[in-house]
Amino acid sequence: MLKVLNLVGKFENKNVIFQPSFERQLRLLTNSAVKLSDEKNKDSKQLKNSKESQSFVLNLFKGNLQSSQVFPYPQVLNNDQTETLQALLDPVTKFFNEVNNPAKNEELEAVQPSTLEQLWELGLFALQVPTDLGGLGLNNTQYARLVETVGSDLGVAITLGAHQSIGFKGILLFGTPEQKAKYLPRVSTGKEFAAFCLTEPSSGSDAGSIKTRAVLSPDGKHYIMNGSKIWISNGGLAEIMTVFAQTPIKDESGNEVDKVTAFIVERKFGGVTNGPPEKKMGIKASNTTEVYYEDVKIPIENVLGGVGNGFKVAMNILNNGRFGMAAGLSGTMRIVMKKAVEHANNRKQFGKIINNFGAIQEKLARMALVHYVTESLAFMISGNMDSNSKDYHLEAAISKVFASEAAWFVTDEGIQILGGMGFMKDCGLEKIMRDLRIFRIFEGTNDILRLFIALTGIQFAGSHLKELQKAFKNPAANLTLILDEVKKRAVRSVGLDSGPDMSHLVHSKLAPEAAVLSKLIIEFGQAIEKVLIKHGKNIIDEQFILNRIANATIDVYTTAVVLSRASQSLKLNLSSSEHELLLAQLWTYEASERVRLNLVATADSEKLKSYKKLSELSKNVTKNEGVVQISPLNF
Numbered sequence: 001m002l003k004v005l006n007l008v009g010k011f012e013n014k015n016v017i018f019q020p021s022f023e024r025q026l027r028l029l030t031n032s033a034v035k036l037s038d039e040k041n042k043d044s045k046q047l048k049n050s051k052e053s054q055s056f057v058l059n060l061f062k063g064n065l066q067s068s069q070v071f072p073y074p075q076v077l078n079n080d081q082t083e084t085l086q087a088l089l090d091p092v093t094k095f096f097n098e099v100n101n102p103a104k105n106e107e108l109e110a111v112q113p114s115t116l117e118q119l120w121e122l123g124l125f126a127l128q129v130p131t132d133l134g135g136l137g138l139n140n141t142q143y144a145r146l147v148e149t150v151g152s153d154l155g156v157a158i159t160l161g162a163h164q165s166i167g168f169k170g171i172l173l174f175g176t177p178e179q180k181a182k183y184l185p186r187v188s189t190g191k192e193f194a195a196f197c198l199t200e201p202s203s204g205s206d207a208g209s210i211k212t213r214a215v216l217s218p219d220g221k222h223y224i225m226n227g228s229k230i231w232i233s234n235g236g237l238a239e240i241m242t243v244f245a246q247t248p249i250k251d252e253s254g255n256e257v258d259k260v261t262a263f264i265v266e267r268k269f270g271g272v273t274n275g276p277p278e279k280k281m282g283i284k285a286s287n288t289t290e291v292y293y294e295d296v297k298i299p300i301e302n303v304l305g306g307v308g309n310g311f312k313v314a315m316n317i318l319n320n321g322r323f324g325m326a327a328g329l330s331g332t333m334r335i336v337m338k339k340a341v342e343h344a345n346n347r348k349q350f351g352k353i354i355n356n357f358g359a360i361q362e363k364l365a366r367m368a369l370v371h372y373v374t375e376s377l378a379f380m381i382s383g384n385m386d387s388n389s390k391d392y393h394l395e396a397a398i399s400k401v402f403a404s405e406a407a408w409f410v411t412d413e414g415i416q417i418l419g420g421m422g423f424m425k426d427c428g429l430e431k432i433m434r435d436l437r438i439f440r441i442f443e444g445t446n447d448i449l450r451l452f453i454a455l456t457g458i459q460f461a462g463s464h465l466k467e468l469q470k471a472f473k474n475p476a477a478n479l480t481l482i483l484d485e486v487k488k489r490a491v492r493s494v495g496l497d498s499g500p501d502m503s504h505l506v507h508s509k510l511a512p513e514a515a516v517l518s519k520l521i522i523e524f525g526q527a528i529e530k531v532l533i534k535h536g537k538n539i540i541d542e543q544f545i546l547n548r549i550a551n552a553t554i555d556v557y558t559t560a561v562v563l564s565r566a567s568q569s570l571k572l573n574l575s576s577s578e579h580e581l582l583l584a585q586l587w588t589y590e591a592s593e594r595v596r597l598n599l600v601a602t603a604d605s606e607k608l609k610s611y612k613k614l615s616e617l618s619k620n621v622t623k624n625e626g627v628v629q630i631s632p633l634n635f
């Protein structure tokens with residue numbers, strides 16, 4: 001490697017200063033990268049990913065700007081698609097404003113039958129099914145806009161979402177032409193409900209550990225499935241289910257191993273039953289049950305996405321649907337904000353309308369801020385997906401985490417603004433708050449998704465370093481790659497790197513904020529390298545650090561997203577553009593402060609000590625099976 005560096009020196013600009021630690025740094029980094037990659041023995045795929053990813057978030061982990069999916073803000077609808085959407089929005093909005101009754105649905109603990117019927121008639125159960133198979137044929141952006149409206153009743157939203165966002169989404173994404181032709185009309189005009197059946201009593205976040213099993217029948221024509229699922233949305237309604245089960249397969253050495261396979265299961269195959277609807281804290285109108293499979297005979301044609309590929313099928317369905325949560329919850333937040341603002345504009349206390357008080361202004365401004373971010377995320381990701389992006393899984397996970405926490409914050413603050421009135425059932429906000437609680441838990445808990453974001457990103461950064469290591473083994477063939485990297489590192493090591501130039505990507509009014517973002521990207525990449533050097537493969541177990549990395553990731557990505565959207569609005573001279581400018585300026589300022597704190601918190605010795613203390617405290621509490629300290633009364 002030293003030889004390579006000498007060689008590089010000959011070609012380099014004299015102004016570039018090499019730090020003495022540079023070679024050691026690269027060696028440590030590439031060693032860490034090897035360890036990380038070896039851990040899962042997937043070098044070749046990671047190398048491919050490393051070269052090809054268009055994801056802003058993945059590339060952020062290498063300290064690189066990949067702007068293609070963020071700038072400019074996606075505008076994917078053509079005139080026809082806009083017209084179709086507008087024509088649908090009118091009746092759907094009217095229906096949710098005037099016909100659907102969230103309180104009645106909650107009281108019934110089911111969506112009113114007449115409401116369900118009208119939802120089918122409006123086509124809301126088959127928004128993305130192709131028109132020739134009975135659906136409305138909407139793209140993701142059109143879907144996002146309609147789902148925003150549906151967010152006014154989260155019980156109904158989950159009934160619709162469990163059906164199409166995950167229930168039959170696997171058929172849309174992975175179905176054979178025959179499977180699509182057979183099932184998509186049934187879940188659309190046929191009015192048969194669908195469900196997504198993954199979670200089991202001993203398998204929640206650890207989705208790969210399911211125990212439901214399906215084995216091939218002796219004649220090889222069927223799989224016989226046995227097992228049970230819990231907390232299945234639409235479990236008591238669904239006729240058609242995407243079910244995940246372990247199936248025995250032969251591995252490369254000819255040994256039999258269990259791997260997850262996805263199946264399309266019809267209730268009428270026999271042996272499928274369900275428990276009673278669960279009693280829940282919120283989204284009571286949505287039907288949630290256990291589902292049992294007893295010797296269910298599934299034709300082999302109903303394997304979805306290939307035998308043994310079920311884990312990937314499940315993950316991709318979830319990835320594909322997550323932006324819908326940001327869209328739906330953006331709609332929910334609009335309703336909450338309207339109520340809070342109405343109150344703030346009319347309530348008089350201490351001789352003044354309360355919207356004049358700074359304490360209320362800060363709440364309203366922060367509510368507006370996180371709503372703007374959520375809505376911008378939803379349409380950024382739907383736009384990326386409509387442009388055939390395959391690299392959006394981390395962005396989609398961020399949108400789910402952010403939206404579920406933003407909606408909780410907005411509703412909590414909304415209730416606070418309304419005071420005692422907000423606490424009363426009649427106001428409607430307490431129901432929304434109860435409904436919202438599950439959004440931080442299901443479709444991947446926010447805790448698991450944070451780890452997923454951080455670890456996937458770190459692995460990507462590690463794979464890049466592995467690529468570098470390989471390049472150093474054959475320098476002649478990889479000179480450009482090596483030179484670029486060495487130059488980059490040398491500039492950074494003397495603090496001269498202000499980051500990639502982003503001024504051409506944003507509106508001139510947001511140039512200072514773009515410069516802040518550029519710097520953050522560099523700082524982020526450097527912090528990840530440090531983490532890799534220090535922890536190597538052991539980073540997998542450092543969840544206190546991974547959480548801080550995930551939070552920094554969310555802040556950097558959302559900053560890029562709002563800068564993009566606000567720039568677009570300024571460019572189009574929209575009536576809200578000056579308001580959006582303020583939102584983007586404030587978000588960049590506050591998010592960048594948080595990013596820096598979180599990055600420091602990945603390595604700072606005092607912080608690391610505090611994680612040890614937190615861990616110790618937790619152990620004390622678990623050992624004591626609850627609160628440890630003696631009462632102040634000493635007995």
Ligand code: MYA
Binds near residue numbers: 162199207324393
């Ligand atoms: S449905 C139930 C939801 N359940 C979950 O989300 C489960 C969460 N768990 C997981 O996601 C996984 O088990 C995790 C990985 C992430 C923990 N995309 O060794 P691994 C690949 C692509 O890391 P594990 C519900 O709640 C990975 O690269 N690939 O795996 C209903 C690796 O590949 P390879 C992925 O440690 C709610 C392989 O898999 C992903 O076991 C109703 C193994 O990876 C990924 N994401 O666990 C909602 N993850 O081996 C209704 C991993 O090739 C909808 N991999 O390297 C409503 C919404 C809309 C409506 C409107 C609302 C208002």
